[in-house]
Amino acid sequence: MNWDEMADCHGDVHRVPALLERVERDEDDAEAWDELGYRLLLEEEWVFPAGFAAFPRLVRLAARSDRARGLAGSIMRCAAGGHGCDDLLAECAGAITEFRTLLDRHLRSRPADYLAAYRALLAVEEEYHWGAVIGDFSDDFYEIDCPHCAAEVTIAIGGYGRYSAIRDWHLGDVDRRALRPASPDDLSGTGRWMHATAVRDGRQTLADGIACLFGQAECPRCASVFTIADEYAASHRPVM
Numbered sequence: 001m002n003w004d005e006m007a008d009c010h011g012d013v014h015r016v017p018a019l020l021e022r023v024e025r026d027e028d029d030a031e032a033w034d035e036l037g038y039r040l041l042l043e044e045e046w047v048f049p050a051g052f053a054a055f056p057r058l059v060r061l062a063a064r065s066d067r068a069r070g071l072a073g074s075i076m077r078c079a080a081g082g083h084g085c086d087d088l089l090a091e092c093a094g095a096i097t098e099f100r101t102l103l104d105r106h107l108r109s110r111p112a113d114y115l116a117a118y119r120a121l122l123a124v125e126e127e128y129h130w131g132a133v134i135g136d137f138s139d140d141f142y143e144i145d146c147p148h149c150a151a152e153v154t155i156a157i158g159g160y161g162r163y164s165a166i167r168d169w170h171l172g173d174v175d176r177r178a179l180r181p182a183s184p185d186d187l188s189g190t191g192r193w194m195h196a197t198a199v200r201d202g203r204q205t206l207a208d209g210i211a212c213l214f215g216q217a218e219c220p221r222c223a224s225v226f227t228i229a230d231e232y233a234a235s236h237r238p239v240m
């Protein structure tokens with residue numbers, strides 16, 4: 001690895017390799033982990049060359065270190081594009097495969113940080129838009145333009161309701177229509193896999209939320225019915 005070309009968020013090239021050596025020696029070195037976090041990722045949104053260069057070493061630590069797994073997951077969530085590091089990302093292919101296996105095993109253990117690991121796995125599967133947005137469905141909202149009349153429709157999937165509505169800044173969500181969750185048997189592709197993983201791991205709220213997300217909503221304005229996930233993905237899928 002030629003670290004001289006691997007700038008971190010602060011334009012430095014020598015700190016990250018030194019910090020990696022520290023956490024490899026002592027995975028409880030919190031100070032080194034904190035510094036790695038802000039050198040590899042800017043605002044948890046932008047990953048720099050040093051992030052991809054560090055990724056395989058983080059994956060190697062990830063089986064026994066929560067910090068390594070979290071940081072590797074954050075790097076994957078930022079890997080959609082626009083970082084100018086496609087060649088470095090391609091070199092991570094082996095480590096990404098290893099990370100996928102590790103995350104799947106971690107999810108099966110039903111860990112406390114389930115959602116973070118689930119989102120990391122979505123990013124590993126290149127479902128970046130879902131990796132960025134999926135919540136625990138305690139209080140989740142999606143803004144979608146109706147594909148028929150272009151009205152801005154608010155989709156709520158949370159503890160206090162699962163509905164489509166028009167959001168009014170004074171009156172709240174008005175003209176609510178109940179969502180029509182997909183039957184798990186009717187799910188296919190990504191939705192089926194996301195749902196099945198949540199069910200397998202005993203995450204019923206997450207599974208029910210995914211059934212809603214991949215189900216249908218009625219536009220309160222024109223009464224047409226559309227599939228929420230299709231419309232959301234169409235407008236949020238990253239340009240690769």
Ligand SMILES: [Zn+2]
Pocket residue numbers: 146147148149150151219220221222223224
């Ligand atoms: Zn409409």
